[in-house]
Amino acid sequence: MLIKRNRGWEIPEARVTPEHVFFNRRQLMAAGAGALALAAVRPARAADDPSASLYPAKRNPAYGDAGRPVTGEADNSTFNNYYEFGTSKQISDAAMALPIRPWSIAIDGEVEKPMTIAIDDLFKQVTFEERIYRHRCVEAWSMVVPWTGFPLKRLVEIAKPNSNAKYVRFETFNKPDVAVGQKDGLFTSFPWPYIEGVTMAEAMNDLPLMVTGAYGKPLPNSMGSPLRLHLPWKYGFKSIKGIVKVSFVSERPLSFWEQLGPEEYGFWANVNPEVPHPRWSQATEEVLGTGERVPTVLFNGYGAQVADLYKGLDAEKLYM
Numbered sequence: 372m373l374i375k376r377n378r379g380w381e382i383p384e385a386r387v388t389p390e391h392v393f394f395n396r397r398q399l400m401a402a403g404a405g406a407l408a409l410a411a412v413r414p415a416r417a418a419d420d421p422s423a424s425l426y427p428a429k430r431n432p433a434y435g436d437a438g439r440p441v442t443g444e445a446d447n448s449t450f451n452n453y454y455e456f457g458t459s460k461q462i463s464d465a466a467m468a469l470p471i472r473p474w475s476i477a478i479d480g481e482v483e484k485p486m487t488i489a490i491d492d493l494f495k496q497v498t499f500e501e502r503i504y505r506h507r508c509v510e511a512w513s514m515v516v517p518w519t520g521f522p523l524k525r526l527v528e529i530a531k532p533n534s535n536a537k538y539v540r541f542e543t544f545n546k547p548d549v550a551v552g553q554k555d556g557l558f559t560s561f562p563w564p565y566i567e568g569v570t571m572a573e574a575m576n577d578l579p580l581m582v583t584g585a586y587g588k589p590l591p592n593s594m595g596s597p598l599r600l601h602l603p604w605k606y607g608f609k610s611i612k613g614i615v616k617v618s619f620v621s622e623r624p625l626s627f628w629e630q631l632g633p634e635e636y637g638f639w640a641n642v643n644p645e646v647p648h649p650r651w652s653q654a655t656e657e658v659l660g661t662g663e664r665v666p667t668v669l670f671n672g673y674g675a676q677v678a679d680l681y682k683g684l685d686a687e688k689l690y691m
């Protein structure tokens with residue numbers, strides 16, 4: 372029997388309200404008094420992080436300058452998209468409820484040997500480095516962050532995928548007991564857990580960073596502790612936080628946002644100022660912390676490293 376369920380997030384307006392509403396709120400904050408309130412909020416730190424002694428890591432000179440000033444640490448750790456903890460940007464306190472140890476990562480799918488590895492054991496197998504990257508949210512704001520982490524391609528090396536692996540699929544925790552966005556209200560009907568994915572070719576590019584820290588310290592919970600991804604040439608929603616599973620798969624993963632709004636959020640999500648979001652322009656972006664508006668650049672300025680990945684894919688919707 373076929374039962375058609377009408378879920379809250381299938382209502383076209385409801386499913387896209389959060390970004391719209393909070394974009395306006397953020398503009399208000401940048402405009403005046405709100406900015407002070409923002410600065411007064413203390414960044415949420417990952418207390419007693421056992422990986423603290425691994426910081427600061429050596430800066431990778433190839434990514435030592437993002438061409439723009441680094442965004443203030445307090446702005447960055449208290450202005451976040453992390454829907455597991457609510458739809459506002461002020462989730463840094465709520466995110467402190469997430470226990471970041473014990474934490475393990477499952478690696479499975481088309482690999483030599485599926486495994487589950489404790490996060491601190493994984494950290495022993497990799498070398499941390501610092502990279503300063505630009506980040507461009509699809510909501511048309513941007514920031515610059517000194518991330519610490521290790522290349523995604525190093526994780527691929529550890530996982531040893533076989534030739535059936537065409538994509539890497541990432542999955543965030545699903546803990547309605549501690550994550551208020553997964554527990555309460557309308558957003559319990561979101562398609563948790565948060566999923567994202569990249570092609571194997573994208574994974575093997577030098578840019579994707581498995582992020583463990585920022586500003587020379589372990590990540591605050593609000594920024595995705597203990598492990599997130601950062602893809603500097605794609606819109607920010609691709610940079611999944613709170614990762615618990617990495618799967619090597621033969622089929623293209625269907626992401627959280629693509630499930631919610633396939634006309635607005637596709638698989639590729641490459642930054643392109645000439646392709647507007649269906650509801651707003653992507654031509655410019657507001658710099659977090661300063662309120663300044665600057666032009667958005669194709670591939671967020673990382674075309675030299677990634678443009679080749681998309682040759683011959685003209686029929687694909689590469690943006691959004």
Ligand SMILES: Nc1nc2c(c(=O)[nH]1)N[C@H]1C(S)=C(S)[C@@H](COP(=O)(O)O)O[C@H]1N2
Pocket residue numbers: 447450451452453454455507508509543565593594595607608609610611612613
């Ligand atoms: N699990 C998870 N990861 C996520 C999100 C989320 O809601 N849940 N939001 C994404 C979006 S839209 C952005 S812009 C970035 C924000 O990262 P930041 O808080 O470090 O700025 O995280 C991305 N990763």
Ligand SMILES: [Mo]
Pocket residue numbers: 452507508509510606607608
């Ligand atoms: Mo975003």
